[in-house]
Amino acid sequence: MPELPEVETTRRKIEPLLRGQIITAVRHEPSHRYQGTQAAVGRRVKGLTRRGKYLMLQLAAPGAAESEPHDLELIVHLGMTGGFRLEPGKHTRVTLETGAGALHFDDPRRFGKMVVVRPGEYAGMPTLSGMGPEPLSEDFREDEFVARAATAGAVKPWLLSQKPVSGVGNIYADEALWHARIHPAQTALNADEASRLYRAVREVMAQAVEAGGSSLGNGEGNYRQHDGEQGGFQGRHQAYGRAGQPCARCGTPIAKIVLGQRGTHFCPQCQVVR
Incomplete structure (x- = not known):
């Protein structure tokens, strides 16, 4: 946490607060993060974009024309517990001040990161520079996904690597x-399995x-938005966090194992290793 849906929701919520504003101060504790x-x-x-689980504030000189490209990016990774708030709290790590007010980055477990770079200069961020296509974009092509899944x-660890598709973390995998x-430990998906997974990721x-x-x-560390609003998808979870509860398809209790050092939930009746 947070994964692509949470980061995209964050982007949509805070962009109206930041777009067009001049950053007057950035205050934070000394940290390599x-x-x-x-x-x-x-x-x-100039705007906020997102790539996988990363937020990108596009920064330009105050007098730059709107048609001119931005020349800096403030990259934000929320980590496991990071999120923006309207008011400072005991876990506030960074404060962004603008003429319209302040946004406070809270991060109880201190895994979040911020760095200012030139656009595209992501060599110091290997996950960002090497991640696959966005799952809801036209770049995420079924034929390419199926071909890569075959080997x-x-x-599940393959999905979490961010290489076949970006933004998929533990919950959504x-x-x-x-x-x-499909069983999370299945290897070398056949074409039918890979196509089903491609469609499932998108949906x-x-x-x-x-x-x-x-x-x-x-x-x-519970994910919520800057205004305190929580997400609503947890009520639709069919596997994640439901260990011991009946599978919605067959009634078999959902199992939990550790795979690739991550807690992994699946139905042992519906999802078997081929």
Whole structure:
């Protein structure tokens, strides 16, 4: 957490607060997790984009024409527990100040990151520079996915690598594999399996984005938006977090194993290793 649906929801919610604003200050504790942030001060936010689980604030000189490309990007990775808030709290790590007010980045477990770079200069961020296509874009092609899946190792870790498709994390990998009826440890998917998984990834991600992502529990690291609103997709989970509960298809209790050092949920009746 957060994964693509949560990050995309964050982008949509905070973009109206930042677009067109000039960043007047960036305040944070000394940390290697926040690099080059002072370069953002005095810059105008042209817009917010997203790549996988990364937010990108497009920064330009205040007097630059709207038609001119931005020349800096403030890259934000929310980590496991990061999120923006309207008010500072005990876990506030970074504060972005603009003429319209301030946004505070809260991160109880301190895994979030921010760095200012030139557009496309992502060599220091190997996950970002090497990730696959966006799951809801035209670049995510079924034929290419099917071809790559034929030689893949265990399918869930393969999805989590971000190389076949971007933005899929632990929650949505479990959900997509349940919908596709594929065991998380299955290797070398055949064409039918890979096609089912391709469609499941697209459908699950589209539904999760529409629902505003998933909020799990009520702890301090629970995902929510800057205005306190939680996601709504957790009520539609069929596998993730449902260990011991009946499968919605067959009634068999959902199982939980550890695969690739990640808790993994699946139906042992509907999802079997071929």
